[in-house]
Amino acid sequence: MNRIWLLALGVAAGFGIAFAASHFAYGALPGSPSTQQLARFGEAFKRVRDGYLVKPEDRKLVEGAIGGMLSDLDAHSSYFDPRTYEAMQTKAAGAYGGVGLVVMVKDGVASVVQPIPGTPAGRAGVKTDDILVAIDGVAMKGHSLDDVSARLRGTIGTAVALTVARAAAKPFDLKLTREAIEVERLTWHREGDVGYIKIVAFSDRTDPDLRLAVAALKRQIGPSLKGFVIDIRDNGGGVLQAAIDVSDDFLDAGEIVSVRGRGKDDVERYDAHYGDIAGGKPVVLLINGGTASASEIVAGALQDHHRATVMGTLSFGKGSVQSIIPLDNGAGGALHMTTARYYTPAGRSIQVTGIVPDIVVSGGPNAPDYEREEELPHHLLAQGPPARPLGKPIEPAAGRSYDDFQLAMALALLHKTLAVGPGAPDHA
Amino acid sequence: MKNIAFLGIGAAAGFVVALGILPAAHGANDLSTYRQLDLFTDAFERVRANYVRPVEDSVLIDAAIEGMVSNLDPHSSYMDAKAFADMQIQTKGEFGGIGIEVTMENGLVKIISPIDNTPGAKAGLKAGDYIAAINGQSVQGLNLNDAIDRMRGAAGTKITLTILRTGEKSAPKKPFDVTLTRAVVAVDEVRWHREGDVGYIRMPGFNENTSGGLETAVRDLKRQIGPGLKGYILDLRNNPGGLLDQAVRVSDDMLTSGEVVSTRGRHPDDTQRYDASPGDITDGKPVIVLINAGTASASEIVAGALQDHHRATILGMTSFGKGSVQTILPLSEGGGALRLTTARYYTPSGHSIQAQGIIPDVPVAEGDEDDVPKIARPSEADLPGHLAGEPVAKKTQTIVRPPANAPKNGADGKPYDFQLVYALQLLHGKVAAASPPAAN
Numbered sequence: 001m002n003r004i005w006l007l008a009l010g011v012a013a014g015f016g017i018a019f020a021a022s023h024f025a026y027g028a029l030p031g032s033p034s035t036q037q038l039a040r041f042g043e044a045f046k047r048v049r050d051g052y053l054v055k056p057e058d059r060k061l062v063e064g065a066i067g068g069m070l071s072d073l074d075a076h077s078s079y080f081d082p083r084t085y086e087a088m089q090t091k092a093a094g095a096y097g098g099v100g101l102v103v104m105v106k107d108g109v110a111s112v113v114q115p116i117p118g119t120p121a122g123r124a125g126v127k128t129d130d131i132l133v134a135i136d137g138v139a140m141k142g143h144s145l146d147d148v149s150a151r152l153r154g155t156i157g158t159a160v161a162l163t164v165a166r167a168a169a170k171p172f173d174l175k176l177t178r179e180a181i182e183v184e185r186l187t188w189h190r191e192g193d194v195g196y197i198k199i200v201a202f203s204d205r206t207d208p209d210l211r212l213a214v215a216a217l218k219r220q221i222g223p224s225l226k227g228f229v230i231d232i233r234d235n236g237g238g239v240l241q242a243a244i245d246v247s248d249d250f251l252d253a254g255e256i257v258s259v260r261g262r263g264k265d266d267v268e269r270y271d272a273h274y275g276d277i278a279g280g281k282p283v284v285l286l287i288n289g290g291t292a293s294a295s296e297i298v299a300g301a302l303q304d305h306h307r308a309t310v311m312g313t314l315s316f317g318k319g320s321v322q323s324i325i326p327l328d329n330g331a332g333g334a335l336h337m338t339t340a341r342y343y344t345p346a347g348r349s350i351q352v353t354g355i356v357p358d359i360v361v362s363g364g365p366n367a368p369d370y371e372r373e374e375e376l377p378h379h380l381l382a383q384g385p386p387a388r389p390l391g392k393p394i395e396p397a398a399g400r401s402y403d404d405f406q407l408a409m410a411l412a413l414l415h416k417t418l419a420v421g422p423g424a425p426d427h428a
Numbered sequence: 429m430k431n432i433a434f435l436g437i438g439a440a441a442g443f444v445v446a447l448g449i450l451p452a453a454h455g456a457n458d459l460s461t462y463r464q465l466d467l468f469t470d471a472f473e474r475v476r477a478n479y480v481r482p483v484e485d486s487v488l489i490d491a492a493i494e495g496m497v498s499n500l501d502p503h504s505s506y507m508d509a510k511a512f513a514d515m516q517i518q519t520k521g522e523f524g525g526i527g528i529e530v531t532m533e534n535g536l537v538k539i540i541s542p543i544d545n546t547p548g549a550k551a552g553l554k555a556g557d558y559i560a561a562i563n564g565q566s567v568q569g570l571n572l573n574d575a576i577d578r579m580r581g582a583a584g585t586k587i588t589l590t591i592l593r594t595g596e597k598s599a600p601k602k603p604f605d606v607t608l609t610r611a612v613v614a615v616d617e618v619r620w621h622r623e624g625d626v627g628y629i630r631m632p633g634f635n636e637n638t639s640g641g642l643e644t645a646v647r648d649l650k651r652q653i654g655p656g657l658k659g660y661i662l663d664l665r666n667n668p669g670g671l672l673d674q675a676v677r678v679s680d681d682m683l684t685s686g687e688v689v690s691t692r693g694r695h696p697d698d699t700q701r702y703d704a705s706p707g708d709i710t711d712g713k714p715v716i717v718l719i720n721a722g723t724a725s726a727s728e729i730v731a732g733a734l735q736d737h738h739r740a741t742i743l744g745m746t747s748f749g750k751g752s753v754q755t756i757l758p759l760s761e762g763g764g765a766l767r768l769t770t771a772r773y774y775t776p777s778g779h780s781i782q783a784q785g786i787i788p789d790v791p792v793a794e795g796d797e798d799d800v801p802k803i804a805r806p807s808e809a810d811l812p813g814h815l816a817g818e819p820v821a822k823k824t825q826t827i828v829r830p831p832a833n834a835p836k837n838g839a840d841g842k843p844y845d846f847q848l849v850y851a852l853q854l855l856h857g858k859v860a861a862a863s864p865p866a867a868n
Contacts, residue, residue, distance in 0.1 A: 042465070067499065068499070332467040
């Protein structure tokens with residue numbers, strides 16, 4: 001790439017100095033709108049550099065600028081400065097660790113959902129509802145969940161400084177050393193003649209674990225096996241390939257998901273291969289407002305192919321794909337930027353719309369009030385026709401209480417004792 | 429990647445030019461400046477080319493400038509062209525609006541108080557009301573500034589607010605709509621009334637009308653109370669500041685000589701001193717200044733100046749601690765403006781207020797404010813990226829608290845104001861300053 005920067009300082013009446021920047025790499029000519037905008041940045045950069053209370057580091061100014069530009073794009077785009085990016089890169093090397101926090105972001109504030117017992121955060125006494133004010137001195141207000149998580153993770157043995165605010169106390173600092181955190185793996189058990197499998201996140205281990213679970217359940221339950229309940233409630237997503245593999249496990253053919261970028265030809269399709277590990281047995285997929293991203297791909301694919309009955313409440317609605325784009329070969333950090341959207345096989349965008357369950361079943365009186373993608377500040381807007389209306393949820397009968405009402409309804413559907421929805425006996 | 433840089437410098441009258449002429453390979457610092465700018469250009473081009481949908485260049489650059497500036501400290505920011513125009517209206521002290529002070533709570537806009545004689549007050553809006561929608565559009569997902577923006581508009585235009593009223597037994601259970609006609613609302617107007625033989629003056633902010641307002645208030649109070657006037661209470665609680673020159677004038681109104689404040693910037697020759705001129709509009713009568721954790725910036729200049737010159741007794745709680753000066757630097761041709769921290773200010777005795785705040789001579793608590801979570805009302809030292817303060821010897825103080833049997837409401841039906849009650853008692857000699865300022 002050939003690039004020429006021309007910075008000329010001249011007199012701008014009344015204001016001192018204006019920058020004119022020319023930039024030829026992408027065919028922008030001097031005086032073109034893009035060049036004028038770069039010049040505007042140049043002027044601001046210079047004014048800050050000369051006028052600020054203390055001499056600022058150029059590096060800090062530019063990191064702030066790139067960060068501001070990225071996080072203004074949408075709720076999931078952000079900038080990883082060189083230090084953060086370097087810490088993240090060790091993920092590939094395998095020596096990747098964390099502090100053991102389940103975090104959520106609401107109204108631009110990052111807070112602790114749960115510290116995992118036995119992890120650095122758990123031992124340091126981090127508590128549910130603690131607010132993460134800053135990580136390594138960077139204020140977290142307005143940062144996306146992806147960004148907060150990425151900053152918490154890093155090489156095992158490295159330290160991360162948290163500024164934590166708890167209810168009525170002054171914020172305090174904690175220094176934690178990252179450790180290998182055992183990602184919770186898929187769990188399964190039999191529910192009578194139904195196989196129940198819970199996938200908490202999509203990782204490289206999800207697909208092999210799922211195959212083992214299905215095989216074991218088939219063996220345990222034997223020929224009376226009625227079907228499977230796959231529980232992806234509160235599954236915030238994870239590795240795209242794992243979601244594709246999991247969908248493929250139940251599908252014989254056809255598209256699973258397409259990823260479409262900005263250009264017309266910028267489309268990647270992922271197709272299913274022959275073979276259904278469940279042998280065509282009925283599948284009920286449980287979703288809720290915490291079902292996001294990769295999980296919504298699975299729900300969308302199995303729903304569009306009528307391979308599973310999707311049950312529960314409306315999913316989160318994160319239908320965007322973020323790419324990591326290193327700058328200056330990583331020496332300049334990396335852009336974590338939305339570059340594409342997911343579409344289900346029927347061509348529906350998941351963004352904001354989410355996955356509408358085939359059978360809407362209430363999470364019960366104690367279900368949390370999930371924040372949805374559309375509530376995130378400057379979220380990417382929905383595309384395409386609106387989803388079909390959500391309809392009235394099935395609620396637990398008055399006076400009856402359930403450990404897990406949605407699971408109970410899923411089992412009822414598989415036992416054909418639920419009086420609504422596809423495949424149910426029509427005596428409603 | 430091959431990069432060539434040319435930095436040429438033209439004449440810049442009256443301006444210190446920090447960037448030197450930069451040949452391709454020069455000093456490490458300059459080279460690094462160039463590399464950093466190149467990094468930014470690279471990021472800009474990547475976003476232009478690869479973001480999921482096209483975004484206007486100007487939007488990207490606005491966000492970049494905002495990100496660069498707001499990363500410096502909590503008070504530096506960027507105003508795009510529209511925000512800059514709005515700010516100029518704000519500092520003039522008038523705009524078309526409905527006259528309510530608002531905050532954000534639970535994702536809704538909450539009314540702190542309707543301002544007297546404004547459309548909001550006339551329409552019966554009450555403190556504690558929530559605004560759920562503006563012109564039928566939900567406020568969910570808006571930030572406070574966006575919401576305020578939507579409520580403002582030309583005088584004479586109509587606006588419909590959807591109000592949620594809770595707390596009152598008789599309150600409607602369901603949200604209801606109120607349609608108001610916007611009017612020119614004077615913001616941050618100085619208000620005053622007599623408290624018996626004491627003149628009470630409330631200063632909610634510092635705009636172009638503030639010192640004029642103070643002078644009017646003092647004249648009127650002298651006329652109302654007459655020769656029995658015991659003194660004045662200047663209420664700067666929750667006053668977030670405003671224009672520096674107004675703070676200087678307000679201080680000068682009560683001082684006859686000496687320094688009011690000095691500002692010191694990056695370079696030694698940036699120091700500016702503001703001095704008092706002869707004349708005290710309050711004729712040397714006792715003055716009590718009320719402050720609390722919401723007293724910031726220009727308010728702290730007034731409190732600091734009157735404290736250091738022993739012209740007033742400062743009563744209340746330690747102030748916010750914003751001792752930095754922001755200068756508005758307009759960018760060329762409609763490019764908005766930077767609000768940039770360019771200096772710190774120092775009280776006449778040379779103390780920087782930054783992160784330390786003004787410590788009251790007579791510490792008096794409002795009520796249970798110590799139980800209010802710090803997050804709800806942060807002080808400067810709590811803000812991420814705040815400028816560090818300069819060390820000052822700490823004073824240990826005993827805080828006077830309201831008695832347990834203090835009434836909820838005062839005789840006038842308004843919430844009981846213990847700090848004001850204490851200030852009045854102090855002026856009447858009924859209490860002694862409980863904790864005289866310890867010598868440093």
